[in-house]
Amino acid sequence: xxxxxxxxxxxxxxxxxxxxxxxxxxxxxxxxxxxxxxxxxxxxxxxxxxxxxxxxxxxxxxxxxxxxxxxxxxxxxxxxxxxxxxxxxxxxxxxxxxxxxxxxxxxxxxxxxxxxxxxxxxxxxxxxxxxxxxxxxxxxxxxxxxxxxxxxxxxxxxxxxxxxxxxxxxxxxxxxxxxxxxxxxxxxxxxxxxxxxxxxxxxxxxxxxxxxxxxxxxxxxxxxxxxxxxxxxxxxxxxxxxxxxxxxxxxxxxxxxxxxxxxxxxxxxxxxxxxxxxxxxxxxxxxxxxxxxxxxxxxxxxxxxxxxxxxxxxxxxxxxxxxxxxxxxxxxxxxxxxxxxxxxxxxxxxxxxxxxxxxxxxxxxxxxxxxxxxxxxxxxxxxxxxxxxxxxxxxxxxxxxxxxxxxxxxxxxxxxxxxxxxxxxxxxxxxxxxxx
Ligand SMILES: [Zn+2]
Numbered sequence: 001x002x003x004x005x006x007x008x009x010x011x012x013x014x015x016x017x018x019x020x021x022x023x024x025x026x027x028x029x030x031x032x033x034x035x036x037x038x039x040x041x042x043x044x045x046x047x048x049x050x051x052x053x054x055x056x057x058x059x060x061x062x063x064x065x066x067x068x069x070x071x072x073x074x075x076x077x078x079x080x081x082x083x084x085x086x087x088x089x090x091x092x093x094x095x096x097x098x099x100x101x102x103x104x105x106x107x108x109x110x111x112x113x114x115x116x117x118x119x120x121x122x123x124x125x126x127x128x129x130x131x132x133x134x135x136x137x138x139x140x141x142x143x144x145x146x147x148x149x150x151x152x153x154x155x156x157x158x159x160x161x162x163x164x165x166x167x168x169x170x171x172x173x174x175x176x177x178x179x180x181x182x183x184x185x186x187x188x189x190x191x192x193x194x195x196x197x198x199x200x201x202x203x204x205x206x207x208x209x210x211x212x213x214x215x216x217x218x219x220x221x222x223x224x225x226x227x228x229x230x231x232x233x234x235x236x237x238x239x240x241x242x243x244x245x246x247x248x249x250x251x252x253x254x255x256x257x258x259x260x261x262x263x264x265x266x267x268x269x270x271x272x273x274x275x276x277x278x279x280x281x282x283x284x285x286x287x288x289x290x291x292x293x294x295x296x297x298x299x300x301x302x303x304x305x306x307x308x309x310x311x312x313x314x315x316x317x318x319x320x321x322x323x324x325x326x327x328x329x330x331x332x333x334x335x336x337x338x339x340x341x342x343x344x345x346x347x348x349x350x351x352x353x354x355x356x357x358x359x360x361x362x363x364x365x366x367x368x369x370x371x372x373x374x375x376x377x378x379x380x381x382x383x384x385x386x387x388x389x390x391x392x393x394x395x396x397x398x399x400x401x402x403x404x405x406x407x408x409x410x411x412x413x414x415x416x417x418x419x420x421x422x423x424x425x426x427x428x429x430x431x432x433x434x435x436x
Contacts, residue, residue, distance in 0.1 A: 004058065005065065009086045013068075021119070022063040024055070028070070032083050035074035042075035053088055054120055055095045062119030065095070092124070103132040107382045108435065111374070126374075133377045140381065142171045142421035144191040148217075149352070150200040150210075152177055153360050155372050161359075165199060165352050169387050169421035170359075173376045179205035186213035199348050201225045202336050219339045220346055223299050224353045229329040230295040231261055237288035237325035245282075253278060260285070264293050287322055295329070304344035355424045362431040378436055379422050385430065387423040391415040 003012040004024055014025040034041055053065040070083045087095050098118060105114045106129045115122040145164035153161045153173070160174040160182060174181050182205065186192050192214050199220045200206045207219055238260060242250055256278065259271050267275065279286030294314055301307040311333065318326060333340060366375075379385065392415070430436055 005055065007087060010065070017061070020061055022058050022061050023066050024063060025066045025068070027068045028083050028085060031070060032072065035072075035077060035079070036081055036084075037079045038074060038077040040074055040076035043072045044075060046071045046073040046080050049082065051085075051093065053085065053093050053095060054098055054118065056098050056101045057118060062117070064119065092128075094120070099128060102128050106132075107378050129374070129377070133373070133381065136377075136381045140419070142169075142380075143167075143418050144189055144194045145171065145420075146194060146196050147348075148195045148198045149222075149356070150182070150198060150206045151356060151360075152201060152203070153363055155363065155375060159372065161356075163352075163356065163424070164420050165197075165348060167387055167420040168352055168355050168424050170379060170424060170427070171421040173372075173379065175372060177203065177205060179209050182206060182209035183212055186210070197346055202332050202339075207339070218342055218346065220342045220348065221336055221340045222348050222353055223343055224357075226329075226332070226340055227296055227299065229332060230292050230326075233326040233329045234260060234288050234292040237284070237322065240325065241282060241284050241288070249281075252281075256285075260289055260292075263296065284321065287319070288325065291318065291322060291326060299343075301344070304341050307344050308341055355428070358428045359424050362428050366431055366436055375436075379427060382422070385422040385426050387420040387426075389418040389420070391417060 003010065003026075004015055004022075005012060005026065009029050010026045011029045012024055012026045016023040016025070032043070035043055047070075049069050049071060051067045051069050053067055055063045055065055057063055067085065069085065071080055072083065073080045087097065089096055089099050092099070102114055102118060102120070102125055105117070106125055111122050111125045111129065115125045118125075143164070145166065147165035148171075149161075149163035149165045151161045151163060152158050158177055160177040161170055162172040162174065162185070163169065164171055172185065174185055186209060193216070195214050195217045197220055198206075198210050198214065198217050199222050200210075202221055202225060210217060210219060235257070238256060242253065242256075245253075259267065259275055262271070275289075279289070291314070294317075298307050298310045298314065301310055315330070318330075323330070363375075427436075
């Protein structure tokens, strides 16, 4: 090691250690030989200038290079110039390695944390990070999935998450869930024809964007979104029934919401007893519950035909009183009929829905601390989160005598790696461990 900077092209004159800082007084070891303007070699000293070039922290302390930089004048063109500083960033008063350090650290920590650690203001950290993201955006391309998911995630406002259902990864995050935004995203992806199935919530702009940009893909509504509407219908019914009761009667319905949202097989004996009492006194409660349960049961059928028949039978048993509460569900079933029943031809795994719901839950928790752009970059560009498949192992024999010969380099692998994007389970673990 040559000096504290570990760079022989600097001459370190003195190192001062303060409580939080190192000040490394230094000068450039090799003076320049030519004028940068005209390449002439007759140059003479023309004073010096003090500059601070920030560097990576040393032993946990902020470190700056207090540079005594030489100025020269060219005897031929008469122009003056400062000597070049090795390892310094072109735009900023920082070393290249500090820039790299900030780029890496700001994917893992908050901007203010990094700013405090290196002794640079937060705005500069943010700018360095934005430049870095722009660069990454150009080089990093995630595989376009065969099974694409379009989902909603709340980060300050509703955003759109593009997922790979089979790989359980995030492929991208879009600022909002409007049709032009999704259309623009899909139009930029020239490999969009790889998509065969698109799973989504019942949100028209998603469907319209997909129909415009990937007309051959089959749209499927995840059953999770549909059965959730049955729970909402039940809730409407329950509240209406309750509002017609006296305060005393209402007291008899303790924890009714909790009990009624449970599936029948999940009820404990005690809950079942209480529930039976309620339905004896208020038959509408029983009716609403039965409708919710029999709607859920439609999703237990194995074929699309059976499920459709079960749905029509379900529709026939709804009384006009109950229809009021279940109307939004019935309307959605009408508007999205084919896309909802497409689920039975191409069921989406529960594992995917579960992992996505976990993600939505944890992102809601951390989302407040960051801007959307920063959160998106952290999620997409942190390489520890990415799910990468290496090319297949080369099983062919290496030809006799080819071993050790130079041209063999790089031929041993059969193709490029595939990057599927940020793995949801890894991301959830990282967020839960406070690593975002
Ligand atoms: Zn010159």
